[in-house]
Amino acid sequence: MDINLIIFASGSGSNAEQIVNHFANHPSIKVSAIFANKPEAYVLERAKNLGIPSEIFNREEFKSSEFLNHIEKYNAHMIVLAGFLWKIPQYMIDAFPDKIINIHPALLPKYGGKGMFGHFVHEAVIANNEKESGITIHFVNENYDEGEHLFQAKCSVEKNDTPDTLASRIHKLEHEHFPKVIEEYVITLYESNQ
DSSP states (O other): OOEEEEEEESSOOHHHHHHHHHTTTOSSEEEEEEEESOTTOHHHHHHHHHTOOEEEOOHHHHHSGGGHHHHHTTTOSEEEESSOOSOOOHHHHHHSTTOEEEEESSOTTTTOSTTOOHHHHHHHHHHTTOSEEEEEEEEOOSSTTOSOEEEEEEEEOOTTOOHHHHHHHHHHHHHHHHHHHHHHHHHHHHHTTO
């Protein structure tokens, strides 16, 4: 059985690219499309270069359950949020129960919630003199960053860290772990249903 993933992204798309490359020659899992909510998002350029179909949508379209028609075109089994900043509407959570996965650049439940993304997270971690930070891969529910955790990985926060230097270590963790955690979860989920 082919398992189709759709990636949602809002920005540069480095995680999206890692995921596409990870599954490029996979026997049963593939990325069938990349969806972006910003026409200028660099992830769309990456999608083009990787030969992955892409879609751009606005907030109005996203709020309507008709939006599921766009997703169904790609026969999606799972949705992966890779730097996607909008809250997922309830109709999508209902349509994909335990099948929407997000990555957050901190050790949830700390530094999560509305407005906590990208450099805002790293600034807060440094301002609070945290000794460690990391990533959390979790299911998406109706609240920002509150879904059940699938995986966490940690890194130290150094005395002289800036948001940029911390971000670069966090990105390494994301690129290393996100594709593998997605793969493990998908295989567990679908092979147990065979």
